[in-house]
Amino acid sequence: MTTIDSAEEPGYTSSYLADQHAGQLARLRTLERAFDPLSQAVFDQLDLPRKPAILDLGAGAGSLAGWLSKRYPDATVTATDIDTRFLTGIPGIRVITHNAGTESFPAASFDVVHARALLCHLSEREDILTRAATWVRPGGWLVIEDVSLQPSLRTANPVFRKVAQAGVTLLERTIGSDMLWADTLPGQLRDRGLSNVGHRTLEGRIGDNSPADTFWAATTAQAGPALLKLELLTQDDLEAMASLRADPGFTHTALTFVSAWGQVPRLG
Template sequence: MSAAARGDAAGDGRYGEAVFPPQQAGEGERIDFGALAYDDITMARLRTLGVGPGWRCLDVGAGTGTVARRLLDEAEVTSVLAVDRDVRFLAERAVPGLDVAEADITAPGFVTGRRFRLVHARFVLMHLPERERLITALAELVAPGGVLVLSDAVDLTSDRTPGTPYTKVMRSMWRGLRATIGTDVSWVPSYPHLLRGAGLGPVAAEVHVPPLMPGSPISRFWADTWERSRGAMVATGLVDDAAVDSALRYLDSDECAALSAGMLTAWGWKPEETAS
């Protein structure tokens, strides 16, 4: 078995190409299931941070645009620039105040000449290499007095987690995504430290774990995610198709007794500029 298949090396494929292509039927719905599970938590945190009227915002990896639109509708921010490598879902749901830009955030200067009071990225950096460089680059886009808010997944399937069909498949999913597109959530708990290193402060963080219940948005999100990454999971050698099918049945049953991956959200403030 190769090192990549064992999960020892990060794959060089890309999200949206090697797995989760946006043109695949139902991909927008899969993303929306994740939004239903996490958007209320995200919006509550952003409102607590004071995001509101007068704010110019950047939403990185905006997906289907649910957070961007809620910033405009509920927080009544002035404008949102929503950026993604593929903007088909954003273009389908355009609203006043929402600017859409197709760009690769790993490219230098993917946004030029602008600063934002809020820079937000959710479930983006975990799929990308050079994460420290990217956090620094995003921090540079924050206006003085503004805030950078980053959210990514934290894996809760530790060595002491009971062995269930769910646990087995979740572990294989993380390994398969790492071997295929380089996804790595092991470093996510270091977010506060990395934000501090990017010159932001004060910083803080929190974790939210949505409940797994049959038919819930998060359960449907994981079911769709497993189906779409099935090939990558089977390639690890940790599971076969029968194991994935067993986990899908378990996830949709009253027998399910497991923890979803959590969402860690960390934020850091850009110091105000002082007069010399």
């Protein structure tokens, strides 16, 4: 596995989370299994036209984009990513290579603009959110979903707390991530003038063999070499955490999946 040079410019595409890693697709699949039920529930409650134009920004491995094309068979579903290697072969979607940090879409292009597990990792997140709201047609929806690691930082377990803090520090240093930003999403949408703002959360636990547990374990394993290289953890720390997670008596909330949505006001 490629490790991170601490002197490199921070960024997702050069980090341990980038798509070139051998285990990245499998890791993204664990994220999908954990997050898809919440995402689907949010879309099921939105009032959309019969033939909606939907943008899935930073679509990753494409499970939600594929689901959207089936959920709304008359929709135009556009799935974008800076690296689209995992989006090929998904029926019913249009795939575009797109850098959300530097590229835009024309105003009022979509009935829904959706981004999941994306903006927390981009330093331009505030600007992207502002621009994304302009891509939504009047009466349409901006749906932003992200992961908060707040629960793992509050744990009283010293091993888990050390590993969690090291993970947050690694994300900040090598990518520029803000893993508490998701908690601010409803306010972020209101600040941009959206109406009918709502949000849902889903607790993700570790130590219980749940989809969230699998996602957490896959991400921690992929981060392991970088955590060691930057001396944020030792091998003993990683082994202690693996033993703790395997302990039948241990389970703990590790993260929160946050979904927030808001409607662009209708004209007149």
